[in-house]
Amino acid sequence: MSKPMGPIPAGFAADDDFMLLIGGRRADDLVEEAGDTPLFVYDLGLVRGRIARFRSAFPGVHLHYAVKANPFPPLLERVGRDVDGLDVASGGELELAIAARADPARISFAGPGKRDRELAAAIDHGITVNCESEGEVERALSLAAAAGKRPRLAVRVNPDFEIKGAGMRMGGGARPFGIDSSRVPGTVRRIIDGGGDWRGFHIFAGSQALEASALIEAQQASLKLAKSLAQQAEAAPPLVNLGGGFGIPYFHGEQPLDVEAVGAALAESLADRPKILADTQFAIELGRWIVGEAGVYLTRIVDRKESHGKTFLIVDGGMHHQLAASGNFGQVIRRNFPVAVAGRFGSPPEEEVSIVGCLCTPLDRLADDVMMPKAEPGDLVAIFLAGAYGLSASPQAFLAQSHALERLVGAAD
Amino acid sequence: MSKPMGPIPAGFAADDDFMLLIGGRRADDLVEEAGDTPLFVYDLGLVRGRIARFRSAFPGVHLHYAVKANPFPPLLERVGRDVDGLDVASGGELELAIAARADPARISFAGPGKRDRELAAAIDHGITVNCESEGEVERALSLAAAAGKRPRLAVRVNPDFEIKGAGMRMGGGARPFGIDSSRVPGTVRRIIDGGGDWRGFHIFAGSQALEASALIEAQQASLKLAKSLAQQAEAAPPLVNLGGGFGIPYFHGEQPLDVEAVGAALAESLADRPKILADTQFAIELGRWIVGEAGVYLTRIVDRKESHGKTFLIVDGGMHHQLAASGNFGQVIRRNFPVAVAGRFGSPPEEEVSIVGCLCTPLDRLADDVMMPKAEPGDLVAIFLAGAYGLSASPQAFLAQSHALERLVGAAD
Numbered sequence: 015m016s017k018p019m020g021p022i023p024a025g026f027a028a029d030d031d032f033m034l035l036i037g038g039r040r041a042d043d044l045v046e047e048a049g050d051t052p053l054f055v056y057d058l059g060l061v062r063g064r065i066a067r068f069r070s071a072f073p074g075v076h077l078h079y080a081v082k083a084n085p086f087p088p089l090l091e092r093v094g095r096d097v098d099g100l101d102v103a104s105g106g107e108l109e110l111a112i113a114a115r116a117d118p119a120r121i122s123f124a125g126p127g128k129r130d131r132e133l134a135a136a137i138d139h140g141i142t143v144n145c146e147s148e149g150e151v152e153r154a155l156s157l158a159a160a161a162g163k164r165p166r167l168a169v170r171v172n173p174d175f176e177i178k179g180a181g182m183r184m185g186g187g188a189r190p191f192g193i194d195s196s197r198v199p200g201t202v203r204r205i206i207d208g209g210g211d212w213r214g215f216h217i218f219a220g221s222q223a224l225e226a227s228a229l230i231e232a233q234q235a236s237l238k239l240a241k242s243l244a245q246q247a248e249a250a251p252p253l254v255n256l257g258g259g260f261g262i263p264y265f266h267g268e269q270p271l272d273v274e275a276v277g278a279a280l281a282e283s284l285a286d287r288p289k290i291l292a293d294t295q296f297a298i299e300l301g302r303w304i305v306g307e308a309g310v311y312l313t314r315i316v317d318r319k320e321s322h323g324k325t326f327l328i329v330d331g332g333m334h335h336q337l338a339a340s341g342n343f344g345q346v347i348r349r350n351f352p353v354a355v356a357g358r359f360g361s362p363p364e365e366e367v368s369i370v371g372c373l374c375t376p377l378d379r380l381a382d383d384v385m386m387p388k389a390e391p392g393d394l395v396a397i398f399l400a401g402a403y404g405l406s407a408s409p410q411a412f413l414a415q416s417h418a419l420e421r422l423v424g425a426a427d
Numbered sequence: 428m429s430k431p432m433g434p435i436p437a438g439f440a441a442d443d444d445f446m447l448l449i450g451g452r453r454a455d456d457l458v459e460e461a462g463d464t465p466l467f468v469y470d471l472g473l474v475r476g477r478i479a480r481f482r483s484a485f486p487g488v489h490l491h492y493a494v495k496a497n498p499f500p501p502l503l504e505r506v507g508r509d510v511d512g513l514d515v516a517s518g519g520e521l522e523l524a525i526a527a528r529a530d531p532a533r534i535s536f537a538g539p540g541k542r543d544r545e546l547a548a549a550i551d552h553g554i555t556v557n558c559e560s561e562g563e564v565e566r567a568l569s570l571a572a573a574a575g576k577r578p579r580l581a582v583r584v585n586p587d588f589e590i591k592g593a594g595m596r597m598g599g600g601a602r603p604f605g606i607d608s609s610r611v612p613g614t615v616r617r618i619i620d621g622g623g624d625w626r627g628f629h630i631f632a633g634s635q636a637l638e639a640s641a642l643i644e645a646q647q648a649s650l651k652l653a654k655s656l657a658q659q660a661e662a663a664p665p666l667v668n669l670g671g672g673f674g675i676p677y678f679h680g681e682q683p684l685d686v687e688a689v690g691a692a693l694a695e696s697l698a699d700r701p702k703i704l705a706d707t708q709f710a711i712e713l714g715r716w717i718v719g720e721a722g723v724y725l726t727r728i729v730d731r732k733e734s735h736g737k738t739f740l741i742v743d744g745g746m747h748h749q750l751a752a753s754g755n756f757g758q759v760i761r762r763n764f765p766v767a768v769a770g771r772f773g774s775p776p777e778e779e780v781s782i783v784g785c786l787c788t789p790l791d792r793l794a795d796d797v798m799m800p801k802a803e804p805g806d807l808v809a810i811f812l813a814g815a816y817g818l819s820a821s822p823q824a825f826l827a828q829s830h831a832l833e834r835l836v837g838a839a840d
Contacts, residue, residue: 082787082826103787106827125826127729127741127785147732149804172734188737190783316540319560321585324601328540337822342755344790370603372540374495374516377757391562406827409750411819413495413538414519 016366017383018266019350022398023307025060028359034396036310037423041356041394044312044421051314051394052331052418056089056401059424060308065096068300071277074284076297078122080258081107083301083402084309088422090114093304101255101299102141105132112139122255124170124216126190133157142166144216144255146192148201155208167205168213168253171198171243175235177259178228180220191218195239199246206249214251214294215240222261222302224268226275229259233280241288253295256280260303264399265349271303302402309401311336311418312356315393316372324383325367329395332371332378335418337408339380339397340371350381356394358387369395373413429779430796431679432763435811436720438473441772447809449723450836454769454807457834458725464807465726465744465831469502469814472837473721478509481713484690487697489710491535493671494520496714496815497722501835503527506717514668514712515554518545525552535668537583537629539603546570555579557629557668559605561614568621580618581626581666584611586652590645590672594635594757604631608652612659619662627664627707628653635674635715637681639688642672646693654701666708669693673716677812678762684716715815722814724749724831725769728806729785737796738780742808745784745791748831750821752793752810753784763794769807771800782808786826 027035034041037057045053068077076098081090085107091114094100099120100111105128111121123136124144130153136143137158145151145167158165172192193201198215205212217236223229233256240254260271284296313331320326333340341348353369355361363385371378380397389395405418440448447454450470458466481490489511494503498520504527507513512533513524518541524534536549537557543566549556550571558564558580571578585605606614611628618625630649636642646669653667673684697709726744733739746753754761766782768774776798784791793810802808818831 085827103826104785104828106829110827125785125787126739126783127743127745129729129743129785129829147730149730149732188735188739189789190732190734190739190741190781191787191789194734316542317560317562319562319603321603321607322601326539326601326603328603330540330542332540342757344755346759368603370539372517372538372542374538374604376602376604406824407822409820409822410824413516414498414523414819415517416519416542 016385017350019381019384020265020268020352020399021263022352022354025057025307032358032361034354034356034359039423041312041396044423045394048419048421050419051312052335052416053312054400054405054418054420055310055312056084056086056305056420056422057308057424058089058092058422061093061305062096064304067273071274072280072298075280076295078255078297078299079304080299080301081111084305084404085110085406086420086422087114088425089305092425099297105135108135108139108141122168130157134161137161137163137165140166142168142213144168144170146170148193148197151201151204155210165210166213167210168216169193169198169201169205170216170218171195171239173217173219173236173239175219175232177220177223177232179225180223180228180259195243198243202243202247202249212249214253215243216255218257219259221259223259224261224263224271226272229276230279232259233276234283237283237287241291244290250290251294253297254291255297255299258298258300258303260300262303262306262399264351306399306402309404311397311400311404312394313397315389315391315395318391325365327367327369327389327395328372329369329380330372330416331418332373332380332415333408334373334410334412334415335405335408336380336397336400338403340378342377343403343407348379348382350384352398353381353384354396355387355389356396358389361387364388372415429798430763432794432797433678433681433765433812434676435765435767438470438720445771445774447767447769447772452836454725454809457836458807461832461834463832465724465748465829467813467818467831467833468723468725469497469499469718469833469835470721470837471502471505471835474506474718475509477717480686484687485693485711488693489708491668491710491712492717493712493714494524497718497817498523498819499833499835500527501838502718505838512710518548521548521552521554535581543570547574550574550576550578553579555581555626557581557583559583561606561610564614564617568623578623579626580623581629582606582611582614582618583629583631584608584652584656586630586632586649588632588645588648590633590636591641592636592638593633593641593672594674608656611656615660615662625662627666628656629668631670633672636672637674637676637684639685642689643692645672646689647696650696650700654704657703663703664707666710667704668710668712671711671713671716673713675716675719675812677764719812719815722817724810724813724817725807726810728802728804728808731804738778740780740782740802740808741785742782742793743785743829744831745786745793745828746821747786747823747825747828748818748821749793749810749813751816753791755790756816756820761792761795763797765811766794766797767809768800768802769809771802774800777801785828
């Protein structure tokens with residue numbers, strides 16, 4: 015029996031030849047221009063649509079982009095212009111953000127294992143460090159003193175709650191991320207008394223949540239926590255980064271997040287916020303939700319074979335570019351991402367096939383037992399939801415296979 | 428309650444300072460010489476010990492090295508000299524093997540998604556292509572004809588059995604690898620009649636098996652299958668590659684494979700082999716078993732923190748270099764690889780800690796709730812079993828973190 019796949023995201027259509035269009039461009043033309051497969055294509059129009067939707071749902075709330083979701087430089091540069099801040103997770107991402115001409119005053123740096131040289135670079139550039147431990151606060155203060163700089167330091171809080179049903183939990187109980195709430199007020203005082211420029215709180219409770227109610231609850235808890243921590247520290251936070259956690263549907267049966275409901279609830283909470291947060295700027299940090307659905311991974315069928323009555327399509331890409339689609343990126347059970355034959359997009363399914371990558375390992379599965387229009391060697395397969403945690407999160411050197419190419423479309427302006 | 432970790436492989440000791448020695452060299456000296464962490468160190472002495480052990484257990488059987496296990500060029504060059512063949516899984520690995528000065532006549536190329544340009548390069552170099560489908564045979568024959576070359580073609584067989592209890596199954600039922608047994612004789616005839624230089628069979632039934640009895644059974648079944656296929660094709664195979672599948676213990680409770688038992692059983696089977704296989708050379712293809720235990724991943728502690736009563740050591744490496752140790756490489760349940768504090772190797776455990784990587788994701792766990800001697804920022808942590816499917820199988824670009832360095836020790840000759 016065939017297995018279902020996840021929903022193909024909105025924004026993709028076919029031309030009269032049933033060829034998949036990405037940003038209005040034919041998939042085969044994009045491959046020809048790029049010169050080879052596999053090819054990641056990111057549609058800037060869809061990214062901008064997401065940003066616009068956020069703006070409309072969250073008036074007055076800042077939008078930060080989590081660079082780790084997709085650091086492709088042309089994309090990063092465009093997104094950087096349209097959002098209020100870039101969140102980086104390493105010295106390397108900091109360099110990418112600077113190269114993308116982001117204003118250092120709008121960059122912040124989170125991550126539990128910042129090395130001294132990364133902290134020094136952050137302080138030197140004047141970006142905000144989201145401190146993950148008391149030890150890191152001390153290192154940052156002393157590196158700043160040595161450099162004769164005043165460091166911009168925020169406190170990442172390990173909240174006592176997490177987003178219910180989140181794909182990844184980042185709060186609640188013992189965690190490597192952030193500082194336990196009970197020790198946060200003292201840490202804020204230490205930063206202020208130590209001469210640091212205290213920038214506020216970073217509260218990240220989870221990611222990949224699809225239930226508006228779970229996000230609303232987590233944001234309300236974050237606001238309550240920010241208030242209590244600020245009161246205990248006797249200091250008003252300039253910024254509260256409420257984290258992100260907005261998910262996108264990857265698998266059969268998953269429904270898109272109702273972001274407008276989240277925005278409406280947050281607006282209500284903010285209208286009612288306590289006095290100590292009156293002048294606080296609030297921000298939401300998103301990666302996957304902004305870029306995830308805008309990316310398509312195009313790979314070409316190299317072979318078609320039968321084995322014991324099953325049909326396999328073998329493509330020139332695989333888990334070395336799209337680890338998550340193979341089910342090896344934090345998933346316990348492998349489920350099918352949405353996939354399509356690019357040249358027969360929207361055609362009715364005709365046969366059950368399994369699509370596997372070119373790597374010589376049984377881990378390299380891209381779609382198991384899915385119903386598809388008939389496809390032959392030479393045809394292009396499109397794997398959707400390739401805009402976030404795709405190429406950069408995959409073992410690209412594995413088996414010394416071909417490199418993937420990347421292109422941004424819809425960026426004419 | 429603390430959780431167990433896998434067994435530290437044999438061949439590692441400490442000096443009088445309790446500093447871990449790798450190939451007789453102090454871990455801290457190796458890091459100092461390399462100039463940075465994280466650092467992979469591979470001990471060529473341990474690799475050679477494995478090769479010698481194979482030679483002694485499998486007299487007369489050829490040993491092939493599966494390049495995908497570890498393609499680090501200095502290692503590949505040395506191993507290439509000591510084994511009888513190199514098995515590559517991509518055009519990129521073919522280039523690495525050629526660059527390591529391997530004799531093309533001793534290189535074979537398996538992999539389900541070989542592109543035309545990879546087949547053409549293989550034919551041009553005169554290496555053996557292990558054909559994975561009838562379509563691939565046709566492509567190889569026609570590319571060879573166009574190039575005016577006689578291609579060396581073996582047939583990869585999809586056997587009707589698999590290695591029982593193997594970590595990864597690569598045979599038995601519908602698989603993307605190889606050609607179903609029933610269609611193999613016709614494929615052999617097609618190669619011979621099509622002017623190809625038929626090199627024999629490649630029969631790979633699984634990997635990472637620790638039970639000698641399961642390997643013995645699979646090898647006996649492979650021999651029986653090779654005989655039957657050869658008889659049906661009316662052609663004696665010059666080579667039968669029996670695959671590999673020799674596992675190494677990664678986790679608590681796992682026992683090393685009794686390779687001598689496997690070798691003795693194979694010798695018996697070969698002494699008794701049917702006439703059609705009388706002049707056949709047999710080979711076993713190993714990667715993980717040769718290099719897996721010889722590698723150590725050294726990473727430095729950046730931070731030590733408490734959260735809700737739990738102690739976290741945060742290191743400057745992580746899943747971007749050692750994906751398998753994080754539990755995200757085909758594992759369903761995350762279990763602890765063997766780890767140690769390099770500067771207190773062999774010291775009694777004092778406290779329960781969790782070791783996490785520097786990536787800003789809850790997936791980046793290296794050891795959960797393990798008992799260790801006390802360690803502080805600046806100390807080196809050693810993660811064992813890093814010689815196979817380590818750096819090259821990990822998402823190195825993820826979060827744009829520091830690159831890992833690699834060194835070979837014990838290669839003075």
